[in-house]
Amino acid sequence: xxxxxxxxxxxxxxxxxxxxxxxxxxxxxxxxxxxxxxxxxxxxxxxxxxxxxxxxxxxxxxxxxxxxxxxxxxxxxxxxxxxxxxxxxxxxxxxxxxxxxxxxxxxxxxxxxxxxxxxxxxxxxxxxxxxxxxxxxxxxxxxxxxxxxxxxxxxxxxxxxxxxxxxxxxxxxxxxxxxxxxxxxxxxxxxxxxxxxxxxxxxxxxxxxxxxxxxxxxxxxxxxxxxxxxxxxxxxxxxxxxxxxxxxxxxxxxxxxxxxxxxxxxxxxxxxxxxxxxxxxxxxxxxxxxxxxxxxxxxxxxxxxxxxxxxxxxxxxxxxxxxxxxxxxxxxxxxxxxxxxxxxxxxxxxxxxxxxxxxxxxxxxxxxxxxxxxx
Amino acid sequence: xxxxxxxxxxxxxxxxxxxxxxxxxxxxxxxxxxxxxxxxxxxxxxxxxxxxxxxxxxxxxxxxxxxxxxxxxxxxxxxxxxxxxxxxxxxxxxxxxxxxxxxxxxxxxxxxxxxxxxxxxxxxxxxxxxxxxxxxxxxxxxxxxxxxxxxxxxxxxxxxxxxxxxxxxxxxxxxxxxxxxxxxxxxxxxxxxxxxxxxxxxxxxxxxxxxxxxxxxxxxxxxxxxxxxxxxxxxxxxxxxxxxxxxxxxxxxxxxxxxxxxxxxxxxxxxxxxxxxxxxxxxxxxxxxxxxxxxxxxxxxxxxxxxxxxxxxxxxxxxxxxxxxxxxxxxxxxxxxxxxxxxxxxxxxxxxxxxxxxxxxxxxxxxxxxxxxxx
Numbered sequence: 001x002x003x004x005x006x007x008x009x010x011x012x013x014x015x016x017x018x019x020x021x022x023x024x025x026x027x028x029x030x031x032x033x034x035x036x037x038x039x040x041x042x043x044x045x046x047x048x049x050x051x052x053x054x055x056x057x058x059x060x061x062x063x064x065x066x067x068x069x070x071x072x073x074x075x076x077x078x079x080x081x082x083x084x085x086x087x088x089x090x091x092x093x094x095x096x097x098x099x100x101x102x103x104x105x106x107x108x109x110x111x112x113x114x115x116x117x118x119x120x121x122x123x124x125x126x127x128x129x130x131x132x133x134x135x136x137x138x139x140x141x142x143x144x145x146x147x148x149x150x151x152x153x154x155x156x157x158x159x160x161x162x163x164x165x166x167x168x169x170x171x172x173x174x175x176x177x178x179x180x181x182x183x184x185x186x187x188x189x190x191x192x193x194x195x196x197x198x199x200x201x202x203x204x205x206x207x208x209x210x211x212x213x214x215x216x217x218x219x220x221x222x223x224x225x226x227x228x229x230x231x232x233x234x235x236x237x238x239x240x241x242x243x244x245x246x247x248x249x250x251x252x253x254x255x256x257x258x259x260x261x262x263x264x265x266x267x268x269x270x271x272x273x274x275x276x277x278x279x280x281x282x283x284x285x286x287x288x289x290x291x292x293x294x295x296x297x298x299x300x301x302x303x304x305x306x307x308x309x310x311x312x313x314x315x316x317x318x319x320x321x322x323x324x325x326x327x328x329x330x331x332x333x334x335x336x337x338x339x340x341x342x343x344x345x346x347x348x349x350x351x352x353x354x355x356x357x358x359x360x361x362x363x364x365x366x367x368x369x370x371x372x373x374x375x
Numbered sequence: 376x377x378x379x380x381x382x383x384x385x386x387x388x389x390x391x392x393x394x395x396x397x398x399x400x401x402x403x404x405x406x407x408x409x410x411x412x413x414x415x416x417x418x419x420x421x422x423x424x425x426x427x428x429x430x431x432x433x434x435x436x437x438x439x440x441x442x443x444x445x446x447x448x449x450x451x452x453x454x455x456x457x458x459x460x461x462x463x464x465x466x467x468x469x470x471x472x473x474x475x476x477x478x479x480x481x482x483x484x485x486x487x488x489x490x491x492x493x494x495x496x497x498x499x500x501x502x503x504x505x506x507x508x509x510x511x512x513x514x515x516x517x518x519x520x521x522x523x524x525x526x527x528x529x530x531x532x533x534x535x536x537x538x539x540x541x542x543x544x545x546x547x548x549x550x551x552x553x554x555x556x557x558x559x560x561x562x563x564x565x566x567x568x569x570x571x572x573x574x575x576x577x578x579x580x581x582x583x584x585x586x587x588x589x590x591x592x593x594x595x596x597x598x599x600x601x602x603x604x605x606x607x608x609x610x611x612x613x614x615x616x617x618x619x620x621x622x623x624x625x626x627x628x629x630x631x632x633x634x635x636x637x638x639x640x641x642x643x644x645x646x647x648x649x650x651x652x653x654x655x656x657x658x659x660x661x662x663x664x665x666x667x668x669x670x671x672x673x674x675x676x677x678x679x680x681x682x683x684x685x686x687x688x689x690x691x692x693x694x695x696x697x698x699x700x701x702x703x704x705x706x707x708x709x710x711x712x713x714x715x716x717x718x719x720x721x722x723x724x725x726x727x728x729x730x731x732x733x734x735x736x737x738x739x740x741x742x743x744x745x746x747x748x749x750x
Contacts, residue, residue, distance in 0.1 A: 039697065043704040047689075068672065068697040075673050076693060084689050297443065298450050314422075314459050318451060322414065322443040329418040329704055 014264035017354040023184035029266035039083040062094025078138030091139040095146040127168040128175040144172040151223040158194035186213035204239035216247040277335035283342040309341035385734040389639035397515040398559035404641035414458040437469025453513030466514040470521040502543040503550040519547040526598040533569035561588035579614035591622040652710035658717040684716035
């Protein structure tokens with residue numbers, strides 16, 4: 001069976017309906033991947049994710065490496081066994097976390113030395129080691145080690161980071177080929193290059209030549225305006241091998257997802273839906289609301305009357321506001337379920353619209369409602 | 376249908392199997408009632424409680440009065456509607472909370488004036504108002520307003536509190552009788568009297584004469600040794616009307632529950648199972664464990680291999696330890712499910728043992744295992 005198939009292309013945009021087949025299951029694209037950084041999607045049970053139709057979650061090698069540690073995961077029989085999740089897992093290499101969370105000591109051509117955020121110990125990640133560790137814990141989709149720059153980094157830093165990321169990509173795929181015959185894991189490359197179009201083009205083309213199973217766009221949605229994100233995606237997609245699944249890392253707002261699908265992107269992940277839940281926010285068809293709003297005190301309707309999630313079928317805004325105000329865990333649980341469901345539902349509707357050759361209309365309708373928020 | 380029936384008495388102890396029928400459902404006793412102070416049993420969904428066989432939860436008038444407020448609850452159609460719980464709800468009057476949490480300003484013969492822990496506003500609870508509010512929010516089993524003394528309070532304070540509690544009990548039942556014909560709620564009296572046997576006897580007898588639907592023992596499990604708790608229960612039970620359901624408030628440890636059932640007690644509630652969950656503790660057949668223990672890092676067995684709860688059927692100690700260490704909400708969720716199930720299972724086994732006239736053997740076996748903890 002083909003690892004990735006494009007089942008249908010929309011005729012009025014670059015949006016496409018596809019299918020990824022991993023060793024675990026079939027994942028229809030466009031797909032939103034919830035983030036379970038530490039082997040748990042915050043506040044949600046795997047069973048609840050399954051009920052919502054979730055087929056793949058993301059976990060993070062950097063965090064798992066620090067706790068519980070790779071050896072514990074191997075002893076458990078892998079990350080799936082450890083966390084009781086039978087469907088697919090995509091593991092991020094930890095590049096982004098090493099660069100954003102750690103006290104980095106030294107970046108060399110070989111890898112990156114960093115200090116643990118947990119206990120201050122020193123560690124060294126190389127592209128090869130990162131591949132071996134992800135294989136070792138049984139990841140279904142692995143990401144290469146990349147070097148992320150901040151949004152405002154100087155041109156020189158961005159160029160150096162992009163070049164090093166390219167070099168590491170080559171080392172990663174070489175390492176991967178040593179194990180390829182024996183494992184079911186797939187390896188994705190990452191296109192960096194900041195907001196420099198020439199550099200993005202170079203990285204996109206170079207990564208596409210290396211034979212990865214999928215291509216990710218990294219270093220976007222890092223603080224820039226959404227228009228710029230979309231412009232960079234739209235531009236970069238021209239230069240990647242689009243027979244592979246295309247993945248924008250860290251994108252989770254509904255508008256961004258729709259615009260990226262419009263450019264031909266197949267995969268998304270973001271902590272956004274679970275993070276905003278812990279702050280009392282919720283997506284609705286008519287824009288984002290915050291449950292703290294005084295007017296919800298006696299609003300006995302669901303968060304979104306058109307939503308079919310567990311929270312909306314059973315609970316009211318007034319109750320969830322009371323829970324949030326009372327700092328009850330149940331408020332995070334119910335809002336996380338709702339916000340995740342909202343994005344699962346959004347990409348499901350996109351798939352249906354593409355299948356009906358109606359994506360652009362669907363997108364415009366959604367945006368019209370979402371942007372004219374009455375809240 | 377009788378409100379309360381004793382279905383079977385154990386011949387070797389005072390343990391009994393009973394049945395309470397509320398407007399909502401049938402509750403077999405002995406029963407453990409999980410505490411949902413603020414209209415939510417912390418970290419657990421109502422659906423999950425239902426799956427565990429939970430037929431009744433406790434909520435607290437004091438907290439509900441402060442947030443979301445009685446008017447919101449009435450507007451929602453009552454506490455059941457507000458919190459999406461269709462089975463029975465017992466509401467505590469808030470006496471214990473007024474006395475333990477609030478900055479009390481004045482106790483008078485009419486009631487108690489206190490300052491809100493939320494915003495510092497002043498409020499006044501009277502026995503009559505407390506009954507009316509509980510009726511107003513649709514409580515199935517209501518508790519009278521009582522005055523709780525601390526464990527170490529001087530004799531004079533305890534005597535005064537007990538007398539005032541008796542006076543308030545009379546006012547409560549008079550108020551209740553004004554509404555009795557129109558509501559399905561039942562009102563329970565509370566026996567106070569500290570650790571003074573004469574006073575307990577006097578309160579037990581006096582409360583029993585007032586025609587309540589059930590009788591609670593308050594002011595126990597407030598910091599004293601368990602032997603003393605059990606001694607007071609054992610003594611007091613002699614003087615209450617045992618045709619009524621008997622309820623020890625605030626008792627939730629497995630040993631205490633078994634000893635109280637042995638004395639003829641039918642109902643228990645406690646925050647213990649959910650509170651210890653948030654601290655990483657778990658009941659097991661062989662005593663309590665704490666998931667933080669280093670040896671659980673690579674222990675891929677469930678919390679309790681004999682437990683059939685959702686957490687034990689699906690997750691390992693190693694994973695829950697990792698979650699706890701990572702401060703993930705899922706650790707509280709899984710441990711709460713386990714610890715509640717453990718107590719539901721305990722009382723279910725007690726009911727079965729009483730039904731088989733085998734309660735004392737069951738209790739001794741359980742205690743032998745539980746006390747010889749190998750952990």
